[in-house]
Amino acid sequence: MLANEKAKPTNNFLSLLWRVLKEVNDDSDGCGQKFRVVVVSPLFEGKPMLQCHKLVNAALKDELQQIHAFSQKTFSPSQWEKAQGVGAQSAMCSAPGKVILFGEHSVVYKKTAVAACVSKRTKVCLTAGKGNTILMDMPEVGLSQFEVELPADEGQVKGSGKLANSLLASLLEDPGVQNYGTVDKSDGTLMQRLDWWAGIIENNNKIKFSEQALSVLAYLHSFLTPRGKFCQGLDVRVTSDIRPGAGMGSSAAYAVALAGAFGKFHTANLDNAKIKELAWQAERLVHGKPSGLDTTVVCDGEIVRFPIVENVNVPRPAWPLRILLVDSGVARNTKRMVEIAAEKLKEIGTDILEEMDQIAVEAIRALTLSQDEGYKIIEDLVEKNHKCLVQLGVSHPALDQICSTAARLGLKAKITGAGGGGNAFVLLPPNMTAEKVQELQTAYQADNYQSFEVTLFGPGISFD
Numbered sequence: 270m271l272a273n274e275k276a277k278p279t280n281n282f283l284s285l286l287w288r289v290l291k292e293v294n295d296d297s298d299g300c301g302q303k304f305r306v307v308v309v310s311p312l313f314e315g316k317p318m319l320q321c322h323k324l325v326n327a328a329l330k331d332e333l334q335q336i337h338a339f340s341q342k343t344f345s346p347s348q349w350e351k352a353q354g355v356g357a358q359s360a361m362c363s364a365p366g367k368v369i370l371f372g373e374h375s376v377v378y379k380k381t382a383v384a385a386c387v388s389k390r391t392k393v394c395l396t397a398g399k400g401n402t403i404l405m406d407m408p409e410v411g412l413s414q415f416e417v418e419l420p421a422d423e424g425q426v427k428g429s430g431k432l433a434n435s436l437l438a439s440l441l442e443d444p445g446v447q448n449y450g451t452v453d454k455s456d457g458t459l460m461q462r463l464d465w466w467a468g469i470i471e472n473n474n475k476i477k478f479s480e481q482a483l484s485v486l487a488y489l490h491s492f493l494t495p496r497g498k499f500c501q502g503l504d505v506r507v508t509s510d511i512r513p514g515a516g517m518g519s520s521a522a523y524a525v526a527l528a529g530a531f532g533k534f535h536t537a538n539l540d541n542a543k544i545k546e547l548a549w550q551a552e553r554l555v556h557g558k559p560s561g562l563d564t565t566v567v568c569d570g571e572i573v574r575f576p577i578v579e580n581v582n583v584p585r586p587a588w589p590l591r592i593l594l595v596d597s598g599v600a601r602n603t604k605r606m607v608e609i610a611a612e613k614l615k616e617i618g619t620d621i622l623e624e625m626d627q628i629a630v631e632a633i634r635a636l637t638l639s640q641d642e643g644y645k646i647i648e649d650l651v652e653k654n655h656k657c658l659v660q661l662g663v664s665h666p667a668l669d670q671i672c673s674t675a676a677r678l679g680l681k682a683k684i685t686g687a688g689g690g691g692n693a694f695v696l697l698p699p700n701m702t703a704e705k706v707q708e709l710q711t712a713y714q715a716d717n718y719q720s721f722e723v724t725l726f727g728p729g730i731s732f733d
């Protein structure tokens with residue numbers, strides 16, 4: 270049996286292998302003692318086959334004692350790509366979610382923000398499909414086995430024109446788009462392709478709340494396919510453990526992974542700057558006015574200050590920066606929340622944006638200080654930033670309740686992301702014990718809020 274996501278191995282040995290293997294073939298009829306495996310690792314780069322096999326055998330020394338038969342094929346990533354014909358056949362890319370520590374909303378007005386990526390990820394797999402069918406699986410947004418039959422040849426690509434024109438009006442007018450070499454407003458073929466996709470979005474009754482997701486796909490597909498064949502079947506599978514619309518950057522992770530996967534599929538060798546640009550454009554379809562913070566942190570990983578200041582990196586603090594994410598369970602959409610903040614700013618004036626900028630700048634400084642000094646400052650800034658977000662009108666009674674519970678227990682909390690629902694985070698003291706964290710979580714559970722301590726920092730975009 271060829272192992273795939275559905276047939277994910279359950280016993281310990283196979284689960285361990287799963288992280289490094291491309292394929293596990295269980296030939297044992299269920300007894301778990303006979304396996305053929307394919308291992309792809311950068312450790313094999315430049316090494317003879319025998320040496321690679323020895324590395325695998327050494328890594329699995331204990332497990333191999335319990336197995337009757339074990340055969341392996343080893344590849345370095347470049348050998349694997351060659352063997353697979355990647356670029357023509359398949360491409361995979363994943364990106365993490367993020368937590369905005371300070372500066373959401375004010376960053377839309379070019380004020381300073383700081384965000385870190387988290388260990389939860391979204392993965393996009395593209396595989397050349399059969400015939401002309403595009404098959405999409407995006408369970409996170411309720412699209413499963415969504416099929417689009419492409420015309421047999423390019424000459425038959427004709428659209429209705431309505432939605433495509435409005436998409437194009439907002440996208441192609443932007444000078445950012447022009448930086449991507451293949452986009453040319455006067456390119457009739459490109460316009461027709463986008464128009465055709467837009468027609469599919471408008472006319473298919475299977476698409477309800479997930480229009481945005483498909484729009485993003487449509488956009489990227491249209492823009493990147495000039496490098497490939499437009500009328501070509503494709504399986505698109507998006508898997509994710511980031512809940513959409515909860516402030517954890519699901520749309521950025523999706524957009525970055527999609528841009529990376531399409532770039533790879535068409536062997537376009539996009540660098541991170543191009544991937545970020547494409548992902549930002551895709552986010553424009555979802556948000557309307559994204560700052561670029563989310564796509565930047567999700568692509569670059571670790572922790573970023575935004576807008577980027579050249580030669581200024583934000584290092585991870587030398588002490589454990591710990592947060593508990595608490596999900597209000599209230600759905601909202603970022604685009605609407607950005608509009609609400611904009612309306613509020615007209616009413617209360619823009620001085621608050623300067624205050625929010627200073628909070629983020631001070632936070633970046635505090636992260637470089639010692640634990641005792643830095644943590645105290647960060648605590649204070651969490652409270653101040655949350656108050657500003659409340660003034661901007663992007664809180665919600667559930668988020669207020671989450672922050673009051675934290676306050677009752679002597680802790681500081683704030684909205685993270687667009688607000689209006691989604692998550693808040695509670696800043697955890699660096700030395701807080703597991704029992705105390707559990708007590709806090711139990712308090713949230715009593716109010717029906719799910720919570721979890723999230724792992725901050727770590728890698729951004731990945732093609733493994």
Ligand SMILES: Nc1ncnc2c1ncn2[C@@H]1O[C@H](COP(=O)(O)OP(=O)(O)OP(=O)(O)O)[C@@H](O)[C@H]1O
Binds near residue numbers: 520
């Ligand atoms: N796994 C996914 N598959 C397909 N589309 C997704 C996926 N995750 C997110 N999206 C798209 O992103 C939209 C959610 O974006 P939105 O900006 O409202 O929330 P968010 O990114 O989770 O929150 P925030 O921007 O505050 O961090 C979904 O409606 C969908 O269009």
Ligand SMILES: C[C@@](O)(CCO)CC(=O)[O-]
Binds near residue numbers: 374375
């Ligand atoms: C609300 C916002 O600041 C963050 C959403 O994660 C919007 C943006 O930066 O684009």
